[in-house]
Amino acid sequence: MAKKAAAFILVSLPVTGHLPVTIELAKRLMNHDRRVKNITILSWRLPFTSPSSSYSDALSRSHPDIDLVDLPEIEDPPPLDLYTRVAEAYIYRAGFLGLMKYLSERHRRVASEFDDRSCHELLSIPGFDRSVPVNVMPPRLFQKDSHEAYVKLAERFKDAKGILVNTFTDLEPHAIDYFSREENYPPVYVVGPVVNLENRPNPNIDPVEHDMIMRWLDEQHESSVVFFCFGSKGVLDSMQVKEIALGLESCGCRFLWSIRTNPMKDVKPYDLLPDGFMGRVTGRGVVCGWAPQVEVLSHKAVGGFVSHCGWNSILESLWFGVPIATWPMYAEQHLNAFTMTKELGLAVELRLDYVSGHGSVVIAEEISRAVRSVMNGGDSRREKVKEMAGLARKALMDGGSSFSAVSTFLRELLAVDPSS
Ligand code: UDP
Numbered sequence: 001m002a003k004k005a006a007a008f009i010l011v012s013l014p015v016t017g018h019l020p021v022t023i024e025l026a027k028r029l030m031n032h033d034r035r036v037k038n039i040t041i042l043s044w045r046l047p048f049t050s051p052s053s054s055y056s057d058a059l060s061r062s063h064p065d066i067d068l069v070d071l072p073e074i075e076d077p078p079p080l081d082l083y084t085r086v087a088e089a090y091i092y093r094a095g096f097l098g099l100m101k102y103l104s105e106r107h108r109r110v111a112s113e114f115d116d117r118s119c120h121e122l123l124s125i126p127g128f129d130r131s132v133p134v135n136v137m138p139p140r141l142f143q144k145d146s147h148e149a150y151v152k153l154a155e156r157f158k159d160a161k162g163i164l165v166n167t168f169t170d171l172e173p174h175a176i177d178y179f180s181r182e183e184n185y186p187p188v189y190v191v192g193p194v195v196n197l198e199n200r201p202n203p204n205i206d207p208v209e210h211d212m213i214m215r216w217l218d219e220q221h222e223s224s225v226v227f228f229c230f231g232s233k234g235v236l237d238s239m240q241v242k243e244i245a246l247g248l249e250s251c252g253c254r255f256l257w258s259i260r261t262n263p264m265k266d267v268k269p270y271d272l273l274p275d276g277f278m279g280r281v282t283g284r285g286v287v288c289g290w291a292p293q294v295e296v297l298s299h300k301a302v303g304g305f306v307s308h309c310g311w312n313s314i315l316e317s318l319w320f321g322v323p324i325a326t327w328p329m330y331a332e333q334h335l336n337a338f339t340m341t342k343e344l345g346l347a348v349e350l351r352l353d354y355v356s357g358h359g360s361v362v363i364a365e366e367i368s369r370a371v372r373s374v375m376n377g378g379d380s381r382r383e384k385v386k387e388m389a390g391l392a393r394k395a396l397m398d399g400g401s402s403f404s405a406v407s408t409f410l411r412e413l414l415a416v417d418p419s420s
Contacts, residue, residue: 006414007038011089016232017312019043020196021166023055025091026066028194032403033410039066045073091164093311094175095339096332097157097188098127103141104154113147126182127175129343136334139355158185162409166192166311168395168402170388171318172339189409191402193315193392197294204290213256214295216286220254223303226371227322229258229291230308234329236260240361241272247367249277253375254284256302258291297322304374306350306367309333314340321389323347323381325374329356346385348374 008029012022019041026039056068102125114137122131140146157163163186169176171193179188217225228244230236236244241259248255259269269289270278278287293313296302297320307313309328314336317324324347326337340347350370351362395402 004035004414005037006035008036008040010039010041012041012043016046017310019055020200021091021194021312023059023066023068024194024196025164025191027063028191028406029410030063030065032406033414035414036410037065041066041068042071043068044071047073047075091166091191091194093167093332093336094127094165094172094179094188094190095125095335097163097165097179098125098175099137099332099335100150100154100157101126101185103151104158107151107154113144114142116142127172127178128339129174132335132338135353136328136338138332138335139330139358160186162187162189162412164189164191164409166194166315168192168392170391170395171344174343187412189405191405191409193319193396193402195294195312195315195319197298197319200292200294202290202292205292206289209288210292213286213288213291214299217256217296217299217301220301222300223375225254225256225301226304226306226375227256227258227291227296227302228306229293229296229313230260230327230329231310231313232260234260234308234356235262236272236356238272242274243361243364244367245274245277246364247371248285249280250364251368251371252284253371255281255286255371256291256296257285257287258293259287259289261289304371306371306374309337309340311336315392318346318385318388319392321382321386323374323385325350325370327351327354327362329354344388346381346388348377348381 008026010022010026012019022041022043026041030036030039059066059068102123114134119133119135121134123134123137125132138150141150165176165188167176167190169190176188176190179185228248236259244257248257259272261267261269261272269287273287278285294316297305297316302320302322304325305313305317305322306325306327307317308330309324309326310331310333314324324340326341326347327350328334328337334352337347337349337352341349341352348370350366354360354362394400397403
């Protein structure tokens with residue numbers, strides 16, 4: 001059969017964690033099939049994030065056939081209806097699709113947002129093995145406007161020709177089994193984990209701090225360091241920073257703590273720490289700004305990760321077999337944390353119900369208890385996480401489930417005559 005050439009356009013969602021994954025997906029599609037000759041990635045920018053030029057420089061050297069085009073800057077958080085316009089190139093986790101399907105069906109029965117009073121209600125969401133408590137729903141589903149935007153997005157999912165999900169069969173078996181049997185939904189291609197492991201230029205990284213972190217990790221014993229990092233937006237108030245500092249002081253563990261500060265204020269991570277803190281933890285802890293997270297998680301000294309449970313962070317920690325203590329903060333992170341703790345038993349529950357910006361504080365005692373548990377909580381969880389790391393790698397090998405799903409996706413997509 002003659003091989004036709006194909007060009008793709010991918011649209012990256014205006015969220016920091018999405019561009020590297022979209023680039024990674026583009027590379028994977030090109031490496032997978034020689035018919036994919038050229039890929040253009042359209043990328044929105046948020047205020048206070050740098051243009052994608054740092055990525056495009058590295059890309060033009062390694063993959064000259066992938067073009068990165070900056071779209072105009074938009075507000076942060078992006079208007080949710082923007083997502084409805086790009087929903088046909090969507091890549092997420094399978095549990096999120098279950099939530100989307102549930103939302104559009106619920107909307108026909110109850111056309112209103114979630115309610116604080118029903119926090120202990122249990123929901124039956126497609127693809128989840130267990131009933132899901134209302135309080136792990138994305139916090140924005142409790143607000144009228146954003147609830148409506150989510151419902152609109154959920155409705156659009158049904159019109160897609162196909163949906164790629166960034167997960168793998170052993171991680172979300174129930175959701176994947178559910179969607180493989182569901183006839184009234186677009187085909188779901190399970191192509192993950194799509195994780196960006198190399199060429200991660202990031203203008204937020206201070207090169208001096210980067211070298212200091214990696215040198216310090218080199219000096220630590222295997223699996224002795226707990227890593228705290230709450231994604232690209234996990235800005236905490238000074239009261240919460242103080243509780244983490246107290247928790248780290250009292251648990252006695254070695255730690256690397258990445259602190260996000262408000263980009264609109266000229267505050268450095270050290271400015272937020274309690275007086276004398278660094279002196280009291282000399283030698284056993286490092287505080288930094290933007291961390292080279294993938295390099296950190298891949299380092300043998302790192303034995304545990306206190307994470308906000310962004311999906312990229314979960315996939316990266318699983319890839320390197322590092323167990324998580326869950327501290328979800330916003331978006332669908334609570335649902336991710338629920339899956340990791342209650343459904344899969346892969347993570348320690350630090351919190352499932354914390355919502356950033358709502359005035360609640362996680363106290364030092366809870367933090368140090370969770371750190372001790374993730375660092376010293378016996379080998380069985382660590383073994384389970386390592387086993388999942390092996391399964392993630394297997395899924396991507398030639399003949400593995402995600403490798404085969406990419407083949408099926410490309411075969412079906414390229415068989416469609418664009419003129420029809
Ligand atoms: N990240 C990083 N250093 C940091 C914070 C985040 O390298 O200090 C990276 C992390 O490795 C991940 C992404 O930023 O790839 C965050 O994505 P995730 O989905 O976990 O969370 P989000 O930022 O979207 O809430």
